[in-house]
Amino acid sequence: MTVLALAGVTRVHGDGETAVHALKGVSLQVGEGELVAVMGPSGSGKSTLLNLAGGLDRPTSGAVHVDGRDLATVRDLAALRRRSVGYVFQDLNLITSLTAAENVMLPRELDGVRSRRARAEAMAVLTEIGAESLADRFPDELSGGQRQRVAIARALVGERRLLLADEPTGALDTPTGDEILRLLAARCAAGASVLLVTHEPRYAAWADRVVFLRDGVIADATDVPMASAR
Amino acid sequence: MSIRHGLLALLSRGPRHGYQLRVEFEASTGATWPLNVGQVYTTLARMERDGLVEPGETDDQGRVVYAMTDAGRAEMERWFTTPVVPSDRPRDELVIKLAMAVEAKEVEVAEVIRRQRTATMRTLQQLTRAKRDSAEGAARLLVLDSMIFQAEAEQRWLDHCEAVLKEAR
């Protein structure tokens, strides 16, 4: 089953002389349980692609479907994002006035989950990524790598079916980065789908499929693995 | 390095016979350096001649058990305390190929890079899968990591070539 589908997606920022064609007709599908990595140089359109996939931005033309729903017709995009899509931002976006655990709880509480249960869920996912001891610290009391883990925990919490991660290994050393990828791969094995943006080949290599983005178009991709490979 | 240094390292854990040494050597270095048992026995014979090992008892299957001598221990220590120098490296075909692609006429360098990058990424995916599925010891995993870092360096170099050539155009 296809969890994420982009069909002929373009995105033009601005208009006239200064228009930037960030994406020029990208089609991409991510299946259930699939880990897909997007690689490309700076400015090639990776973050733009992820923003469109998560409904944070709208395409200039083309369509984005999540779980079979056309995002252009979804009324409550915010609810869809909280429930179905986990997002790790390139600049993390942790809320500085909340502790690590509270940051992770937030999407669940916004979704109406009781505090107690949200906290239990947050602690479970923080433990899963080895950050349970950081639960009560505020973002500015954490190292860059620790903040990164908390942001990943926030994206994993709940029953998200699609995880979008923009350079989630940015501030991590290689063994820790490998650990994060091991975790994402395990999530995929459990049925989630992951679209990962990275410029580091070693992390892209964890993916079932690697897509190379160049100047807003998909220049190449490694083969789609056979369905039986899982 | 030579096989003898590897065998000395394994013998530092205690006396072993040739077959056992072969199995342990391959378990720690993986597919990077396959040995046959004949190579192990010829090496042991030379090491015995040079006083680095000495044969001991024969086990119930008629296999001679070798032990490391003091001279063997000294040689192993010398090896571990001497840094490796990248001496005459074997020529890297990819590097030569790309250099020649830049010089040659009627060759689309960007296309050579694109193809190679996808191929190198497939290699990297295979290595990563092997690492993910590996339940074996730390030594074997670190050997896999080394291959991963090498493939990654190649991939980065290809990206770099692409960016530099694009600038130059």
Ligand SMILES: Nc1ncnc2c1ncn2[C@@H]1O[C@H](COP(=O)(O)OP(=O)(O)OP(=O)(O)O)[C@@H](O)[C@H]1O
């Ligand atoms: N809001 C915006 N307004 C105008 N141009 C934009 C906007 N967002 C992105 N762009 C442009 O779109 C192109 C693609 O940007 P994008 O952020 O997707 O790149 P990227 O591949 O994520 O790069 P990086 O690796 O540096 O994060 C760039 O040329 C960028 O300047």
Ligand SMILES: [Mg+2]
């Ligand atoms: Mg980006």
